Amino acid sequence: MTDWSAFWLSIQVTLCGLAIAVAVGLPLAVLLALRRFPGRNLLEVLVTAPLVLPPTVLGYYVLVSVGRSSAIGRFWESLTGGPIVFSMTGCVLAATIAALPFVVKNSRSALEAVDPGLMEAAANLGAGFPRRLWTILLPLARRGIIGGCMLGFAKALGDFGVTLMVAGNIPGRTQTAPLAIYDHLLSGRDAQAQGLVLALTGLGILVLWLVNTWANPRPTDRRS
């Protein structure tokens, strides 16, 4: 019988991580899509680096940055009483790092695909930047943004390496579904692993199907 606690922990962690990735990533995507500023390329490289770096390398950097002896880690601990590493916070951080590149890259492409002439027209009609963003840019780019979120969700749900390095593999606390599958297999609990494998496979395929059929921009979203 599959123990679903790791699966539900994964869902919680992924949703929290995705929420943070959207809160951070969407403003970044708007910035990268609309503004030219010094260090723009560097920022883009930093945001998208998790796509190409080995998970262990990435995990190492995160451990060094937010570990208990780091400035951030100490600050966090003084604030909350608990460490970032080897806790659910660490899992959420790993999920955020996994989802962020997809949220930023897809949102940025979608925002850049919106006809700038429409933003000009909105400005001419008296709309300041926040209103233009809210009423024109984000609605027209919504499919790409939602697509990026879905891919980010799928990636974060399946994160293994960074989660293992930053949060460890503590059953009931930081053991997410991919870690649990690994654990079950090593311990010869194949049936338990299979349930989780099927659940993650189903979710992944569902997300891809949704992205392909619904979240891709339609031609009518461009200038008609």
Add this chain to the structure above:
Amino acid sequence: MIRIDCQVRRGGFTLALSNQLGSRATGIFGPSGSGKSSLLLALTGLIPVEQLRLELDGEVLVDTSTGLIPPAHRRQLGMVFQDHRLFPHLSMRANLSYAKPSAQAPAMAEVVELLDIGDLLDHMPAQCSGGQRQRVALGRALLSAPRLLLLDEPLASLDRGLKRQILPYLRRIRNTWNLPMLMVSHDLGELLALTDSLLLLHQGRIAGQGDLATLAADPTTLELLHDCGLVLALPGTLNRRDEDGLAWIRLDGPGAAELACGDCPAAVGDRVDALLRPEDLVLARAPLVDALSLTNRLPGRIVQLTRSRNRCIVTVDCGASVPLLAEVAERAMRSLGLTVGDQILVLCKAQAVQMRSLRLQIS
């Protein structure tokens, strides 16, 4: 009264002009790349400018030299773009009401009625024709309570039939609200349907200003007008149809002159513009014409001769509200011995007269 001082640099192109426009509606005309659209974009704040001062009826709206540089969304300069730029994810109604309500804006119902767009309100832009979209774009600009309406080639993306639909609405707007308007076009006929006050641009500078007759009287501006496709628009009323199928337009003006037109979709009594090209007009001394087949024979008096290159534009007063401009070769000028003050006949085929109905047509 509009006063514009403007300097814009875009790539290798410089637009520099300083001008006072007396008319409420001014047509900005010139060849491609003369800076027509850049001027409108500079006024709206959508492109960077080196220097800009815009004064409207004594009030300075923008002055870069004193730091009065409101951002684009605070300028209240309603722009109608060539490509309508309706928001594709919003209904026509939501597009129309996009600008925040203002006490200075006309009522939505009034604009909807004036532009005949009541049936379109619940449609999406993609479901409507080019002419319908452009009318909604016009309405949207009007509802933003603009101090000045800027029309950037509003008809260029439409075919001829649709242009006929939009022009009367532009005239309605001009007549209803007396809103100051600047309309850019590379089609002189379109501009003349809206205004006889023209600003001719060439290579980022003002090449001439005034009505068509004034511009045609100067060899330099005449040359430019000619290169851009000089066309005359004579306002009048469709008076009758004869048994041969010709439509007779009674031209406005003291002479009550009549022009026959071969292809005429309007109804008797409609207000129309007769469109003529100067090169289609023939000048003749009276005794010579009896044996010719040409239908249109307008007697008139030569008021001006303007020479440029190897041709000459003869300005003839035929008693219409605007003078006729006939293009003749230099050699023909000499052989006819044309001089200012001569009585002359202006001839042209009925088929050479195009007609543009100014009656509102609902698509």
